[in-house]
Amino acid sequence: MADSDWLIVRRGTAPLVLGMPHTGTHIPDDLLPRFVSPWRARKDTDWWIDRLYAFAADLDATVVRTTLSRSVVDVNRDPSGASLYPGQTTTELCPTTTFDGEPLYLPGEEPDEAEIAMRRDRWLAPYHTVLAAELERLRHVHGHVVLYDCHSIRSHMPRLFLGELPQFNIGTNNGVTCDSALEAAVERACAATGRSLVVNGRFRGGYTTRHHGRPETGVHAIQMELACRGYLDEPATPDETNWPTPFDPARAASLAGELRAILTACLDWKATA
Known part of the structure; x- marks a missing residue:
């Protein structure tokens, strides 16, 4: 895979950009032998999120997504390596463990500081440069633009959070990254589904939301972390034989319809902003 192939942009004209930083499964050939296993290196992918949100094209939304595995470099982490959730368990800019705490690399094969910097410059920086350009293109036309960052995670992840994760996890870094009326509109749309939800709970928004969300400049960012059970059957103990579920x-149709209503709520908010 050439460097130009790892980043996919679908340009639309609506004031809505979907970020998809964790949908990728590609691992460069020279890195793959260093991982414990290809499956483990892809285990924590935000599985099938690009398919779940395929309807976004009908809304003429812009989509920016990477096909690169988050195990190579997590483009939703602070490039400095600083934790976005101090005091809480999380994975690094270049993860060395899975969400379950399993080692990703064979002994001695973990990336050093120089390699981490190389991966950051090669992949993370261009991802955010492209995302910023698309946001600016649409902000110039519409005055305000919504960045909706798309994520999913297994419903039970004891190392990261207690109990069962709510279906909808809305993150705005405690109201900093978007207009309060937009946050409220998304919360209402989630509540209308009858499914569980939380605003600024365990997931308050990653680097994408916090870096690009500048409501005072017309860029309003919101992260949506979905519990996978809404569109996939989750095995009690995931392994190579049962995860990911096809x-x-x-x-997925029911949740996809609800997500369409949520994105429509974002566009309706923009119409009154």
Whole structure:
């Protein structure tokens, strides 16, 4: 895979940009032998999020997504390496463990500081440069633009959080990254589904939301972390034989319809902003 192939941009004209930083599974050939296993290196992918949100094209939204595995470099982490959740367990800019705490690399194969800097410059920086350019393109036309960062995670992850994760996890860094009316509109749309939700709970927004969300300049960012159970059947103990569950459009249809209503709420907010 050439460097130019790892970043996919679908340009639309609506004042809505979807970021998809964790949908990728590609691992460069020279790195793959250093991982414990290809499956483990891809285990924490935000599985099938690009398919779940395929309807975004109907809304003429812009989509920016990477096909690179987050195990190579997590483009939703602070490039300095600083934790976005001080005091809480999380994974690094270039993760060395899975969300379950399993080692990703064979002994002695972990990236050093120089390699981490190389990966950051090669992949993380260009991702955010492109995202910023798309936001500015649309902000110039519309005055205000919504950045909606798309994520998913397994519903039970004891190392990261207690109990079962709510279905909808809305993150605005405690109201800093978007207009309060937009946050409220998304919360209402989630509540209307009857599913569980939380605002600024365990997931308050990653680097993408916090870096680009500048409501005073017309860029309003909000992160949506979905519990996978809304569109996938989750095994009690994921392994190479049962995870990820194949994407089934019929299984995912209900949640996809609800997500369409949520994105429509974002556009309706923009119409009154």
